[in-house]
Amino acid sequence: MLDFAILGLLMERPRHGYELRRALGELGFWKVSFGSLYPSLRRLEKRGAIKATKVSGRRKAYEITREGIAIFDTLLSTNPEATETDRGFQVRLAFLGHLPSDRRIQVMDRRRRELSTQLKTAREILIEARSATKNEDRYRIALMEHSMQSTEADIAWLDGLVAAERGVASAT
Amino acid sequence: MLDFAILGLLMERPRHGYELRRALGELGFWKVSFGSLYPSLRRLEKRGAIKATKVSGRRKAYEITREGIAIFDTLLSTNPEATETDRGFQVRLAFLGHLPSDRRIQVMDRRRRELSTQLKTAREILIEARSATKNEDRYRIALMEHSMQSTEADIAWLDGLVAAERGVASAT
DNA sequence: CTCCAACTATATCGTTTCGATACATCAGTA
């Protein structure tokens, strides 16, 4: 997951650790900790996916290797048989530009279907919960409602992205 | 985090493991894995915060002890000096009903301030990112925008909750 | 009435990720 994200960022250009962390953080959905970052870099180095070069002072720039590019491509184009985690999807989306347009739409469509399923069960659970409420659980209900609304917003957002992608695809 | 959540659910009534997992999952923001759940139950048992009683077949019902209630109260009323994680706040919110009304508002207000700060930096980052875009990163920008919108929605939602809480408070 | 598929339920294993902390370098500034 983090390994994949790092490879994705390094596809663009070499970066050092701290910069990778910042770049990931700027996407907004994941504040990676140092305790995740450096072990991940070690893993990738050991697999030969990246290589480090001392730059200045203590700084090390990491660049992706041919091997690393191959790994990244495999990870990107293999979407898992089980439902992806929220973060898993978001990371995938961050690098969706590396996939051909039709594959992009496939990935987003699939996510859309999964979210719709979730939404349906969430609705049922909410109805059930509302009828059994002891007023003590006001905040629990509020949490469920908000989570549903977030999912709805996510779906709408995805629809927008898919529409845009189709627009670009038909324009070419 | 999970320990706290489990104690919170057990404050209500005894439950077995699987049920705890379901109840947590139904809140919508956290699908707890078995690999988290059972170790957490062991931890709590060892601390004397909960105790298990065999029910039927393999089922075990867990109930909270006096000690456990004390731990829960401490965790609930101590909010951390550093910024809480998203999930941390959501779990806290789930059990906010156990706090007096004025403390509830404090907790939510604080969260609101933190989100506002995040939002401000996110806005700056987005502006910067938009000007440097290579079109390759279309999806990265989309991700940032969506994350900002989610934060805005979260703030609005919090405002609603605070308003409702004030309403209840003044009605009593 | 039995078999079997699906669901409920507990548990563990190896790995990833987290949060806290340490520590070093460098820039600005008081």
Place this chain on the structure above:
DNA sequence: TACTGATGTATCGAAACGATATAGTTGGAG
């Protein structure tokens, strides 16, 4: 010069994850 704050690499112990094993229970189809 000395301090403060931002940048940068690193590690430690603990928490959480995802996959998998296994077993009991239940409801429906043959």
